[in-house]
Amino acid sequence: MSVRLKRDFFLKDIHIVAHQLVGKIIVRKFDAMKEERFRITEIEMYVGEMDLASHASKGRTKRTEVMYSCGGCVYVYLIYGMYWLLNIVTGKKDQAQAILVRGVEGIDGPGRIGQQLKLDKSFYGENLESSNRIWVEDDGMLCNYTLHPRINVEYAGDIWKNKLYRYKIEKAKL
DNA sequence: GCAGTGATACAA
DNA sequence: TGTATCACTGCG
Numbered sequence: 676m677s678v679r680l681k682r683d684f685f686l687k688d689i690h691i692v693a694h695q696l697v698g699k700i701i702v703r704k705f706d707a708m709k710e711e712r713f714r715i716t717e718i719e720m721y722v723g724e725m726d727l728a729s730h731a732s733k734g735r736t737k738r739t740e741v742m743y744s745c746g747g748c749v750y751v752y753l754i755y756g757m758y759w760l761l762n763i764v765t766g767k768k769d770q771a772q773a774i775l776v777r778g779v780e781g782i783d784g785p786g787r788i789g790q791q792l793k794l795d796k797s798f799y800g801e802n803l804e805s806s807n808r809i810w811v812e813d814d815g816m817l818c819n820y821t822l823h824p825r826i827n828v829e830y831a832g833d834i835w836k837n838k839l840y841r842y843k844i845e846k847a848k849l
Numbered sequence: 850g851c852a853g854t855g856a857t858a859c860a861a
Numbered sequence: 862t863g864t865a866t867c868a869c870t871g872c873g
Contacts, residue, residue, distance in 0.1 A: 721868075728868070752868090755853075755869055755870080756855030756856070756867090757853075757870080758854095786869045787870080826868075
């Protein structure tokens with residue numbers, strides 16, 4: 676029995692949402708016939724404007740605008756001209772928190788997830804509570820996870836690049 | 850180890 | 862207008 680997560684799940688502080696999001700299921704409906712499910716195995720937190728690794732550290736721009744809306748929206752952006760990365764906005768309006776989905780079951784790597792889920796700029800700002808093509812479900816599975824530093828954030832300075840903001844599911848629990 | 854790739858942000 | 866940068870991947 677799988678239940679779609681409502682907006683209030685994402686409105687909590689990012690630290691709470693992140694540890695509850697590990698093991699949840701991303702559902703991507705491609706058309707009437709095709710609907711695929713992916714259990715989240717790895718995520719990273721970007722905790723707000725003060726986080727020097729976050730796009731929001733540069734303030735509000737056209738690209739980061741959706742990070743400033745309240746939780747439950749999708750933030751996608753194109754990186755290196757090739758890959759659409761999937762993020763989920765959390766917290767209250769103007770907190771600028773977002774969680775990068777770095778791995779799901781069967782797909783390792785944020786760029787590959789974007790390819791597999793056929794993401795593009797039209798997903799920018801998509802509402803996870805009401806969308807008919809992408810949402811998140813809870814099937815009740817509880818997962819343990821391990822903490823690690825984030826990847827490719829060398830530019831963020833000693834304090835922020837070393838934060839244990841990457842959550843990885845324990846393989847044994849899958 | 851590093852090329853490929855193009856939108857974005859900011860300087861000018 | 863130009864250009865430096867980039868929350869990555871795949872092929873050496």
